[in-house]
Amino acid sequence: MKKFFKAVDDITRREILEMLKTKDMTAGEISDAFQISKPSISYHLDLLKQADLVISEKKGQYVYYSLNTSVLEDVISWLVSLKQAGGK
């Protein structure tokens, strides 16, 4: 979960996740939504990938990014367990 927490501790990366909620997008489309440079977005996408929060698939010259939600189970469980501890 280490990498998950790092990945979501950044507003740009959280916004990328939000965008991917609606549809899969190419690196370029994602980049267009931000003011920061393409290499910076590439860097953010890499961190999201390392955290298994996104999957990338190359189609021709484009790279499509999509949400991977399987990691969320563990994190949600951890948070719920914290919450329940509070209500003891």
Add this chain to the structure above:
Amino acid sequence: MKKFFKAVDDITRREILEMLKTKDMTAGEISDAFQISKPSISYHLDLLKQADLVISEKKGQYVYYSLNTSVLEDVISWLVSLKQAGGK
């Protein structure tokens, strides 16, 4: 949620939260569980407090820290909404 994500993006702070799951503890007791200095723990406790994840209460010369789980609602909701988007 900004401060929440920052707060939990650190192993020491996540461990502090884990410890507080079982019982309320003084700053000193928390500090004793780690190898790092008391001022560093104080710094981590402050970040947890800023994120509203802990509450502190002074009793005599001791400061007791306890878990505050109310913030978790929003975070869990956000994660669940991400998860559901994935299943579309």
Add this chain to the structure above:
DNA sequence: TAAATATTTAGATAATTATCTAATTATATA
């Protein structure tokens, strides 16, 4: 095949963060 487009990699840098020691503040006790 040459040029254009999409993306990532490399290398540099400013800002942020986690840590330390020393000093300070607040409380309790001899």
Add this chain to the structure above:
DNA sequence: TATATAATTAGATAATTATCTAAATATTTA
């Protein structure tokens, strides 16, 4: 009241991070 204990604040520093520009790689198209 002086000393000990608990905790935080101040100031410094090394490590990490997010960003940039320039260059490289891969693919498509003229």
